[in-house]
Amino acid sequence: MAVNFFESIRKAILDYDEEAVAKLVKEALESGLSPLEVMNKGLAKAITEVGNLFGEEKIFLTELMLAANACIAGVEIVKRKILESKTEAGKPKGVIVIGTVKGDIHNIGKDIVKALLEASGFEVHDIGIDQPAENFARKAAEVNADIVASSALLTTSRPQQKIIEEKLKETGIREKVKTIIGGGATDREWAEEIGCDFYAVDASEGVRIIREICEAGRR
Numbered sequence: 001m002a003v004n005f006f007e008s009i010r011k012a013i014l015d016y017d018e019e020a021v022a023k024l025v026k027e028a029l030e031s032g033l034s035p036l037e038v039m040n041k042g043l044a045k046a047i048t049e050v051g052n053l054f055g056e057e058k059i060f061l062t063e064l065m066l067a068a069n070a071c072i073a074g075v076e077i078v079k080r081k082i083l084e085s086k087t088e089a090g091k092p093k094g095v096i097v098i099g100t101v102k103g104d105i106h107n108i109g110k111d112i113v114k115a116l117l118e119a120s121g122f123e124v125h126d127i128g129i130d131q132p133a134e135n136f137a138r139k140a141a142e143v144n145a146d147i148v149a150s151s152a153l154l155t156t157s158r159p160q161q162k163i164i165e166e167k168l169k170e171t172g173i174r175e176k177v178k179t180i181i182g183g184g185a186t187d188r189e190w191a192e193e194i195g196c197d198f199y200a201v202d203a204s205e206g207v208r209i210i211r212e213i214c215e216a217g218r219r
């Protein structure tokens with residue numbers, strides 16, 4: 001039963017058991033659960049719980065890292081499954097530059113957004129983690145991007161998203177692109193404050209917004 005998979009994945013992450021997480025995620029997907037369901041109700045929920053324990057100083061950083069590695073073992077399988085569903089070839093639906101901002105090495109959420117976008121037929125340029133704002137702007141100019149998407153999970157790193165807005169202006173391409181932010185340190189108010197066009201609470205919403213922007217054919 002689905003509920004048991006989620007609970008088993010949770011337990012395996014709390015036990016830092018990479019092999020068990022990978023096995024359970026495979027089984028959950030084989031049982032017919034969707035990759036996003038396994039991600040949201042299984043992996044993401046459990047790692048958020050671990051993050052809260054860390055925030056409350058109930059576990060140490062080493063333990064957070066072990067749990068993150070166990071979670072990533074499952075995320076890799078989910079990503080592969082998402083990409084398997086990519087059927088459409090041909091002209092990309094839009095060009096996206098995505099990355100995690102400078103000072104921030106969290107990549108699990110960004111990678112899920114990337115996998116979903118690729119599976120949905122977008123051309124995605126992932127500049128990676130810990131990326132200075134100028135790299136977002138430079139890449140966007142180079143690939144003639146429609147969208148610049150940035151992820152921030154640390155309150156100390158999210159000001160970088162404001163700098164991205166500035167660098168896009170300096171590069172002279174702010175009018176040509178739409179910007180979208182996501183990650184736990186961000187919200188709609190922050191997007192409005194820095195002049196970012198969109199905020200998405202999760203990967204599905206992000207892909208929906210990006211699809212709508214590109215379909216509107218603003219270029």
Ligand code: B12
Nearest residue numbers: 051055104105106107108109151154155182183202203206
């Ligand atoms: C896993 C994790 C780690 C792992 C990261 C591994 C990796 N490869 O990513 C490790 C152990 C390395 C780590 C390190 C640190 N972490 Co950490 N980490 C987490 C944790 C537990 C989970 C994050 C995660 O992956 N969630 C699962 C994914 C799927 O969710 P997500 O990232 O939110 O992404 C979803 C949406 O937000 C959205 N999304 C995300 N990005 C984007 C981008 C776009 C464009 C769009 C549209 C959508 C979108 O879509 C995703 C899927 O739906 C969080 C807790 C939390 N509540 O977030 C803490 C957390 C983010 N970490 C925290 C901290 C403090 C740190 C450290 C500073 C700890 C330390 N003392 O060293 C370091 C920072 C290192 C650095 N310079 O970045 C704090 C941040 C506090 C704050 N507000 O600033 C948190 C909140 C934990 C806590 N409660 O204290 N961390």
